[in-house]
Amino acid sequence: MTEQDTTLALAPRLAEELRDKLIAGELKPGQRLSEAALSVGMDVSRNSLREAFRLLTKEGLLRHEHNRGVFVATPSVASIIDIYRVRRTIECQALAKAYPNHPAVARMRLAVERARAARSDKDWGTVGSQNMVFHAAIVDLADSQRLNAFYAQIAAELRLSFGLLADPELLHAPYVDLNAAIVEKLEAGMTAEASAALEAYLTQSERTVLAAFSRIDERNPSGK
Amino acid sequence: MTEQDTTLALAPRLAEELRDKLIAGELKPGQRLSEAALSVGMDVSRNSLREAFRLLTKEGLLRHEHNRGVFVATPSVASIIDIYRVRRTIECQALAKAYPNHPAVARMRLAVERARAARSDKDWGTVGSQNMVFHAAIVDLADSQRLNAFYAQIAAELRLSFGLLADPELLHAPYVDLNAAIVEKLEAGMTAEASAALEAYLTQSERTVLAAFSRIDERNPSGK
DNA sequence: CAAATAAAATCGTTGAACAATCTTGACATA
DNA sequence: TATGTCAAGATTGTTCAACGATTTTATTTG
Numbered sequence: 001m002t003e004q005d006t007t008l009a010l011a012p013r014l015a016e017e018l019r020d021k022l023i024a025g026e027l028k029p030g031q032r033l034s035e036a037a038l039s040v041g042m043d044v045s046r047n048s049l050r051e052a053f054r055l056l057t058k059e060g061l062l063r064h065e066h067n068r069g070v071f072v073a074t075p076s077v078a079s080i081i082d083i084y085r086v087r088r089t090i091e092c093q094a095l096a097k098a099y100p101n102h103p104a105v106a107r108m109r110l111a112v113e114r115a116r117a118a119r120s121d122k123d124w125g126t127v128g129s130q131n132m133v134f135h136a137a138i139v140d141l142a143d144s145q146r147l148n149a150f151y152a153q154i155a156a157e158l159r160l161s162f163g164l165l166a167d168p169e170l171l172h173a174p175y176v177d178l179n180a181a182i183v184e185k186l187e188a189g190m191t192a193e194a195s196a197a198l199e200a201y202l203t204q205s206e207r208t209v210l211a212a213f214s215r216i217d218e219r220n221p222s223g224k
Numbered sequence: 225m226t227e228q229d230t231t232l233a234l235a236p237r238l239a240e241e242l243r244d245k246l247i248a249g250e251l252k253p254g255q256r257l258s259e260a261a262l263s264v265g266m267d268v269s270r271n272s273l274r275e276a277f278r279l280l281t282k283e284g285l286l287r288h289e290h291n292r293g294v295f296v297a298t299p300s301v302a303s304i305i306d307i308y309r310v311r312r313t314i315e316c317q318a319l320a321k322a323y324p325n326h327p328a329v330a331r332m333r334l335a336v337e338r339a340r341a342a343r344s345d346k347d348w349g350t351v352g353s354q355n356m357v358f359h360a361a362i363v364d365l366a367d368s369q370r371l372n373a374f375y376a377q378i379a380a381e382l383r384l385s386f387g388l389l390a391d392p393e394l395l396h397a398p399y400v401d402l403n404a405a406i407v408e409k410l411e412a413g414m415t416a417e418a419s420a421a422l423e424a425y426l427t428q429s430e431r432t433v434l435a436a437f438s439r440i441d442e443r444n445p446s447g448k
Numbered sequence: 449c450a451a452a453t454a455a456a457a458t459c460g461t462t463g464a465a466c467a468a469t470c471t472t473g474a475c476a477t478a
Numbered sequence: 479t480a481t482g483t484c485a486a487g488a489t490t491g492t493t494c495a496a497c498g499a500t501t502t503t504a505t506t507t508g
Contacts (some may be wrong), residue, residue: 466491
């Protein structure tokens with residue numbers, strides 16, 4: 001009974017598989033993805049693979065150049081700034097307008113607690129993924145499927161950038177307690193304060209990521 | 225020199241062509257799009273058409289059912305509520321954080337003036353499209369490519385819903401002056417007031433659309 | 449008239465083919 | 479040596495034909 005009953009379409013499955021590899025860093029920014037090579041590697045036809053490419057291109061994880069092929073998207077300072085702008089717009093508003101009994105609040109708290117436990121174990125991978133869960137839950141406060149889907153996409157793009165950065169401790173550890181403060185303010189009904197705290201959080205996080213990114217980028221300007 | 229030098233890829237062109245037909249109402253909600261029929265009708269291969277279908281499905285304009293084909297998305301009360309939730313989140317925040325000298329402000333004003341001119345001519349189509357321009361300009365205040373792209377998608381979905389509604393005068397005419405008031409507040413640096421006015425606008429517009437939509441929907445519950 | 453079954457249509461996916469375009473490398477020229 | 483030309487070679491863009499899988503329609507049967 002562990003198998004999938006509903007045979008999902010092939011292209012979305014391929015896209016998911018590729019997305020995982022992109023986020024895991026198995027496929028590196030700037031790298032070209034050969035249709036011929038990948039289609040035999042993944043044991044599917046070129047046509048099916050091209051459908052998957054189109055999906056991931058639309059998500060911003062791949063870049064498509066006509067008659068030249070698809071490449072893993074190369075994060076840039078501009079894209080990071082853009083992504084944080086999106087996050088501030090959506091997350092802060094979701095938090096400001098949230099009502100404190102929303103089911104997503106429980107998920108926020110749970111993510112905070114799990115992140116704290118992982119932090120004591122120095123399990124930075126889990127700290128990072130619980131941080132993602134926390135922010136996805138914030139967006140979920142707005143009760144909008146479309147915002148959720150859009151945010152998932154933005155988060156995947158951001159994780160592509162994170163892949164370039166070396167130090168997950170620096171990247172995620174400092175924010176566990178800030179997250180805790182946010183959820184506490186929210187639970188207390190202080191949505192405006194929670195939102196303000198989140199904005200400060202995001203600004204600080206953006207600065208950290210940009211600084212780390214610039215250090216990489218100036219050594220290796222074109223992302224090869 | 226009027227021709228396109230860069231031969232654009234086929235799939236995006238097909239997607240654009242279909243998108244236009246969807247928004248124009250040539251393809252009706254719930255209608256099934258046969259791969260075989262459409263591919264001969266548009267004189268392209270089934271494979272290319274399928275790539276275009278994937279794009280439009282990801283945009284929310286088409287719905288894909290495994291082994292059954294693609295259908296024109298059927299707007300629902302839930303989808304309209306969701307779309308307006310997105311609009312309030314993004315547009316109000318963009319306006320609240322805007323700075324009044326942003327180039328998009330000029331476009332907002334221009335759209336208002338054109339809409340007013342069109343209103344005196346009772347050219348409701350232009351009134352509607354200038355209204356779309358106005359709101360796209362608001363989102364542009366946030367200076368984010370990703371928000372712009374996302375909003376364009378949401379707007380297309382909303383226009384699909386509008387296609388079902390009969391009366392463009394009722395739908396757009398009352399909002400020309402509200403738009404004017406918003407741009408004036410913004411130009412005066414009163415971003416908070418502009419944002420509040422927009423929120424009231426959107427709530428009222430949502431109510432109008434939902435009311436009109438329910439009248440249609442109860443006569444024709446499952447969209448043909 | 450309902451249920452079961454057979455036939456037809458449609459989608460899902462593959463593989464091969466060929467045109468269009470880009471890349472590479474050899475070669476000639478200044 | 480540096481540079482520009484030009485012909486392979488490789489890769490993408492697109493089409494076509496085929497066939498298994500699934501759904502829909504039509505037919506038969508009880």
